[in-house]
Amino acid sequence: MEKKNEILSFLISSLKSRQVKLTSTRKAILEVLAENNEEMDVDQIYFLAHKKSPNIGMATVYRNINMLHKLGMLAKKLKSGSDKAAFSLTGKLKKDVPEEIKDKRKNKISASNYSQTADGEILRIQGQLNEALNDLNKIKIEKELALENVINDFSKLDKILETHNFEKSNLIQILLDVQGQYNWLPKHTLLYIGKKMEVPLPNIYGIASFYKFFNLEPRGKHSILVCTGTACHVRGSVNLLQRIVNVLGVNPGDTTKDLRFTLDTVNCLGCCAIGPVMMVDDKYYSDPSQADLNKILKNYN
Numbered sequence: 518m519e520k521k522n523e524i525l526s527f528l529i530s531s532l533k534s535r536q537v538k539l540t541s542t543r544k545a546i547l548e549v550l551a552e553n554n555e556e557m558d559v560d561q562i563y564f565l566a567h568k569k570s571p572n573i574g575m576a577t578v579y580r581n582i583n584m585l586h587k588l589g590m591l592a593k594k595l596k597s598g599s600d601k602a603a604f605s606l607t608g609k610l611k612k613d614v615p616e617e618i619k620d621k622r623k624n625k626i627s628a629s630n631y632s633q634t635a636d637g638e639i640l641r642i643q644g645q646l647n648e649a650l651n652d653l654n655k656i657k658i659e660k661e662l663a664l665e666n667v668i669n670d671f672s673k674l675d676k677i678l679e680t681h682n683f684e685k686s687n688l689i690q691i692l693l694d695v696q697g698q699y700n701w702l703p704k705h706t707l708l709y710i711g712k713k714m715e716v717p718l719p720n721i722y723g724i725a726s727f728y729k730f731f732n733l734e735p736r737g738k739h740s741i742l743v744c745t746g747t748a749c750h751v752r753g754s755v756n757l758l759q760r761i762v763n764v765l766g767v768n769p770g771d772t773t774k775d776l777r778f779t780l781d782t783v784n785c786l787g788c789c790a791i792g793p794v795m796m797v798d799d800k801y802y803s804d805p806s807q808a809d810l811n812k813i814l815k816n817y818n
């Protein structure tokens with residue numbers, strides 16, 4: 518009996534090692550044959566296996582006996598004096614297990630892996646969707662803020678227009694007041710003024726572009742003028758201008774992104790003796806070094 522148990526343990530562990538699932542039916546068949554130590558036909562095996570595992574049916578037992586035979590675990594021969602096949606344990610297992618017999622759990626693991634991959638892909642796509650939604654929300658918030666600003670602008674413009682009684686003859690002064698608010702003339706302000714005053718937009722643009730003191734492009738809060746006149750040029754205004762360009766990151770004629778500074782060049786600032794010279798708003802600075810520039814510009818918020 519001990520030997521049969523050893524054979525049984527060996528067969529069971531062999532099944533597992535070769536990816537053949539040890540179902541309750543297979544286990545019952547092997548146990549029945551191990552315990553009875555004799556050749557048995559399918560009916561006999563089924564009778565005893567059914568006692569061990571009441572849920573198994575004849576067809577299942579028959580199919581599994583054939584499978585164990587294919588694996589080389591059961592020897593098969595005709596019962597003496599009968600046309601029935603009889604089976605007994607061989608105590609061994611074929612080396613090569615047919616693929617169709619192998620435990621399908623391997624495939625299940627693959628399916629599980631596939632499922633994990635799919636889950637990962639879904640998470641990735643969800644992440645991308647969330648990012649896109651965040652971006653859309655940002656755009657929405659930006660647009661709402663922009664709209665809010667425009668609505669606020671309209672009330673400011675209404676006040677300016679009311680101050681000038683909507684008089685067409687006061688158009689230049691109205692534009693100056695608008696520029697006083699923004700440092701330049703944004704397009705939507707010109708559209709609004711034109712509509713309210715019943716003045717065609719081209720006429721307003723005509724005035725705004727005729728006078729040099731009107732700015733149709735955004736201007737920085739502070740103006741930086743660098744003299745490139747002859748006296749300053751011979752004293753090194755080219756180098757000064759380059760230092761300022763390096764600090765601001767914009768070229769002459771441009772405005773910094775934060776709308777703090779607009780850089781321009783002029784031909785003389787009227788203080789040639791201290792050149793090369795630059796002017797920030799209404800203050801003069803004589804040939805500031807890069808370090809000086811950083812300190813000076815920090816004071817202009």
Ligand code: FES
Pocket residue numbers: 744745746747748749750784785786787788789790792793794
């Ligand atoms: S040439 Fe530069 S201030 Fe006159």
